[in-house]
Amino acid sequence: DQQVKQNSPSLSVQEGRISILNCDYTNSMFDYFLWYKKYPAEGPTFLISISSIKDKNEDGRFTVFLNKSAKHLSLHIVPSQPGDSAVYFCAASARNFGNEKLTFGTGTRLTIIP
Amino acid sequence: NAGVTQTPKFQVLKTGQSMTLQCAQDMNHNSMYWYRQDPGMGLRLIYYSASEGTTDKGEVPNGYNVSRLNKREFSLRLESAAPSQTSVYFCASRLTGGGYNEQFFGPGTRLTVL
Numbered sequence: 001d002q003q004v005k006q007n008s009p010s011l012s013v014q015e016g017r018i019s020i021l022n023c024d025y026t027n028s029m030f031d032y033f034l035w036y037k038k039y040p041a042e043g044p045t046f047l048i049s050i051s052s053i054k055d056k057n058e059d060g061r062f063t064v065f066l067n068k069s070a071k072h073l074s075l076h077i078v079p080s081q082p083g084d085s086a087v088y089f090c091a092a093s094a095r096n097f098g099n100e101k102l103t104f105g106t107g108t109r110l111t112i113i114p
Numbered sequence: 115n116a117g118v119t120q121t122p123k124f125q126v127l128k129t130g131q132s133m134t135l136q137c138a139q140d141m142n143h144n145s146m147y148w149y150r151q152d153p154g155m156g157l158r159l160i161y162y163s164a165s166e167g168t169t170d171k172g173e174v175p176n177g178y179n180v181s182r183l184n185k186r187e188f189s190l191r192l193e194s195a196a197p198s199q200t201s202v203y204f205c206a207s208r209l210t211g212g213g214y215n216e217q218f219f220g221p222g223t224r225l226t227v228l
Contacts (some may be wrong), residue, residue, distance in 0.1 A: 004156075006156075020157060032214050039219075043219030044219045045219070050213070089156060091157075100145060100170075100210075101162065102147075102217060104156040107156055
């Protein structure tokens with residue numbers, strides 16, 4: 001049972017345009033959401049997060065939107081740059097597990113076309 | 115600060131052999147985690163340790179054992195390796211308390227079981 005889903009395995013975007021990565025979840029107990037970025041042969045690195053009490057969090061070129069009623073979150077990257085080409089993982093945690101466990105989606109490979 | 119370090123980087127085993135994957139962090143984090151990443155599956159939690167002296171099962175613990183040797187080190191042991199354990203293994207750590215803090219990942223160990 002995949003509780004965090006990233007339905008697009010890959011996405012290609014022109015440099016300078018907006019990249020939108022999507023993530024859906026099924027467990028209503030999730031209250032904190034994170035995005036990680038992963039380059040080949042490296043470990044994932046934290047990008048941005050959002051608490052369930054908010055609907056938007058922004059950090060430079062990266063913005064995460066949360067729609068709790070739809071159990072959907074999205075990551076917007078504006079403008080997209082070649083260095084953004086990587087695999088992006090959505091992850092979620094629940095306070096009733098002490099926020100110890102992260103449940104990851106399967107990832108979306110983003111390719112920025114110069 | 116080295117962050118989270120993992121050894122070895124690569125390993126090839128034969129079915130039935132045993133080995134221990136080592137992980138250490140120098141960030142004084144309380145919690146440590148072991149994940150495996152398989153194609154199309156995202157990252158799945160094997161075991162985690164919320165504090166020194168405690169360990170708990172994650173989503174896919176079968177075939178693995180862990181030891182939280184001290185606050186810095188968390189090892190993962192395969193007693194009798196199987197081809198199904200061919201994967202990339204990531205160790206992570208997190209500082210707990212004072213709100214949610216993200217997990218920091220090591221560079222990974224690529225394991226092949228023949």
